Amino acid sequence: MATKEVNPDIQRIDPATGEYRVIAPGQTFRGVTEKITRIVLTPHTPLGWFAIFGVGGAGATMLMVALVWLFLKGVGIWAISQPVAWGFAIINFVWWIGIGHAGTLISAILLLFKQGWRNSINRFAEAMTIFAVVCAAMFPLIHLGRPWLGYWVFPLPLTMQVWPQWRSPLMWDVFAVSTYATISVVFWYLGMIPDLATMRDRAQTKLSQYIYGMLAVGWRGSVRHWARYETASLLLAGLATPLVLSVHTVISFDFAVAVLPGWHTTIFPPYFVAGAIYSGFAMVLSLAIPLRKFYHLENLVTERHIDNCGKVMLATGFIVAYGYGMEAFMAWYSADHWEAFTFWNRAFGPMGWSYWVLITCNLAIPLTTLWSRRLRNNMLYMFILSIVVNTGMWFERFVIIVTSLTRDFLPSSWGTYYATRWDYMTYFGTVGLFIFLFLLFVRFLPMIPMSEIRTMLPGAKIKPKVAAEAGD
């Protein structure tokens, strides 16, 4: 019996602090700095980078072709018509912006909760957020039909003297998404300034010294500056937290405020936010697992990070499951004829297959297997699972938009929806654009926040005696 009482966690605990290890032992300030700056400052770009960059570039080119044709011909090249006027554009918009949410959750909410493990992954998770918002924000604009009039959504003093309608959730969306994009960029850039200063000081060529020097705005690490910087970071985290919750809430209002069966429900805001974080963490894993392997960052992005992301997915996955369950329950409990029909049609109607894809990818596979630590520590499994979950989350939006719109109150307005090749090209094109932008980020900016990693190293600990005297 005695042998069974040995704690299997003993290897994972740092003897110096008695806390769980987040990064591998034996790291130094200089070692970490060199490891991370070398990825960017080396003149040798790995061949694999070019290969994936080529794939992303091809996707981005395909997007450009699809957009040029769209601007020439109009939105008729897509499958949207009556009754499905939203189609792929809005599915992709909601999907992309949801993916972005995990980046803000990691950088803001986990900072407020003092989760030290976020430090290794927050920079590229924030980059993921920004690029996902870039992909997302494109869709409502190109869906406009006359995208050159997109500026009409802003309250501008135009000669027509026509002003926006403030009671519409679509108008709220404009402000939620634009604020989200701005604050994400500001938070990301502010967090990067000390690291850009490190890059400036370690750059060898004149050009990179100039560029990183300009970007670092003359940061020199004064402790007065650090004190203000820490305050500003904390405040931005505190502001980004209600922001990220509000963004997907407002997006869910686009649906919930409509009277359509299957949309008109109060569960949508929390269910959308949880789904967003669920898919976002899946995307973090899709990026983190290859990155740590190709760039040999296993000591900084450890199995513990992947494990924790898996746990967050498990928790948010169950909230999503609750959302699905509540939709089914309300369809029965409301005793509303149309509501019940919509639910039945979702699961067993002509588009029923998409509902079961969603149930399989979002609930059946992840929520049964993520309990196992062995599987959470299996990188290949987690990578595949992250793709599965993101597929499932895409189908969730497909189900919400398409099945509700194809079966309206009046059978005479029923229809169907088959996406055209331009829909698929635009969708996969934005995936390409995302990869393209992300690889540029990995090549030219420090993808792991060095200054935050330094605070976690043993050398950063100040002896309690010194700290106590300093408090006087």
Place this chain on the structure above:
Amino acid sequence: MPPREGTYGLLAEFDTPGDLIRAARQARQDGWRRLDCYSPYPLEEAAEAIGFHRNKVPLITLIGGLMGGLAMFSLETWISTLAFPINVAGRPTYSWTAFIVPAYEWTILWAGLSAAWGMLALCGLPELYHPLFNAPNFRDGATTDKFFLCLEALDPKFDLLQSKAYLEGFQPVSVVEVEY
């Protein structure tokens, strides 16, 4: 304006944050006021040691946020009631509950921008040139793994030779003179 020639100050380099904090606290106790510490990561204790306890970033953020929210709410009210009133099924033009959402977003937007810009402005950044960048060991270490204490020449106690000897007393790795 500080003089633009001569000595900016004396820069002592330390290997550990503990040594830096001990030296900074002693210097502050000995009456130094124009001094600063430099570290490659946030070092709260060092800021405390040189007497920097409070900053104005939260106040600026609060003002920015309130102004942003107020501006958006007023704009919505003006547009909906005066500039372009739309009658949607007889609902009141002043539908203030619907105005909360954009006002809320703008509160966050301008609070966030104020926090970021306010922080940079209070730090005097961007400031691409600074005399400290002339010290070769500063550029190598300050953003990587070294800790620095700088006694500035503007302090009335500053005397090149005496201050240098004073800094040597803390047993730093090195003490260098930094020029403008």
